Amino acid sequence: MVLRHADQISMGNIKSRARTFSVTSKPFVENISKLNFFKSKTTYLTMDHTENFKDSPFSPLLILFHFFGWIKLPCPESCRKREYFVYIWNSLRYLFYLVVIFTLAFKAVSVFLVSFSRTTLMTFIVLLFQTSVFVRVFRYRRTIMLLQRKLWKIFKRLHYTHRWKALKISTCVCVLLQTCIPILLAALYLKSNMNYSARLESKESPYILEGFKFYYLIIQDIWSALHILLLYALSAYLTTYFYIVCTCLKVLYLELVTQFPVFIAKDDYQTMIQVYQEITEVMIYFQDFFSYPAFINVLSSMAGLFWGSYSIVFQSQKDYIISVFLLGVVLNYFALLLAIMMPASAVNKAAKVAKNTVLSTPGWFPQHYGKLKMFICKRFKHQELALTLGKVYKIDTSLIISTLGTLISYGILVGTLGTVQKSSHNEIDMANCSDLQFKNL
16 A cells, blocks of 8 residues: 555655655665664653653653652752752652552451452452552653653654644643542542441451541541542553553654655665664563553453443442442543553554555665665564563454453353342242241241
8 A cells, every 4th residue: 555655646746745854864884784773771861851841742641650659850940949849849759659558558457357358359459460560660660751752752853743742732631531530439439338338347347446446447438549549540640651652653653654755755765764663662662661561451441340330230229429430430441441452453553554664665775675675574574563461462453342342241141140149049038938937827
């Protein structure tokens, strides 16, 4: 398709586009293996070292990640004159660490000492997985800023910075929604009968001292709100980061394919190959860093979807607040699931199109056909480019359909088993009642 499109473009249009995209042409290098490809070292970046931080689509997320303790940003210049503000800016990360430790410790106490049930145990397991994601991102915290700088350089090289700046609007909208939604869900939960049942179970627990139960219930309410906020913060904001990076990669691949006729007109195959290799290196780097968090977030979203749907069908009991809360949970997890699967699937498709375009490059430069063919086949022909979940499942449209089908199948299975168990319990109760009536006679 790309080759036909290039044939249909007239030389006049190609030259006009070449003026618009002023890509620098370089003389041919006899030894093509010595081309100056993208090889930048991993460095610890701060806000001062990042170009155009205010225009970056990652800037709202980076500020939040600073408060989570994943990266370190300097205090804004307008607030450096006030020492207490600088102290607060640098200390909020430690407060978040304390919140994570408190949430895990209180949940462990409630599971093993207060109420050991399947629901609380599964919640604790999901919380452990999300905490492992937090630890992994903390270990690879330098990658967050490094990916942003690499993407920004590629956008500048393709003269496509206006698209880079336009992405910030969608990021700000996502961050705003993801900040308001967990607060609303936490408020609904605290006013629902689910929280009342949990409080009642804690009151009746024999493992809590009578004089301490009042304070325990207060701590439990605080934990319930922090638990919702923490689970959402560790999944939603990371999912937004994943979405923005995937969008940037898709845009860069498609823009490279679009500018392919320009490179042909300028006889500049070196810049095209260099840009393609830079994009692929960013994609591989991002895949190594984010495959595990994406896998855990998908599993958490599927578990949340299953639990929310099952609770709506079988446990809402005509409670308006619980129904609204569970509906919000289902919609939230469904949006997070699609925000990971859809962009990653689009990136994999765009990467395949760009790879096929680069593989066809030697035919457009016959004077360097042999060297280009050898180099491209060696570097790119057998290279597998794909974003995966845990480096196991390649993300594509079929995986999305399979995931939703699995949820529906297990939902029908569990719903059928629940109905059968309920009917059997009713039959046993009716049999016991009839026996009692017969004995009384």
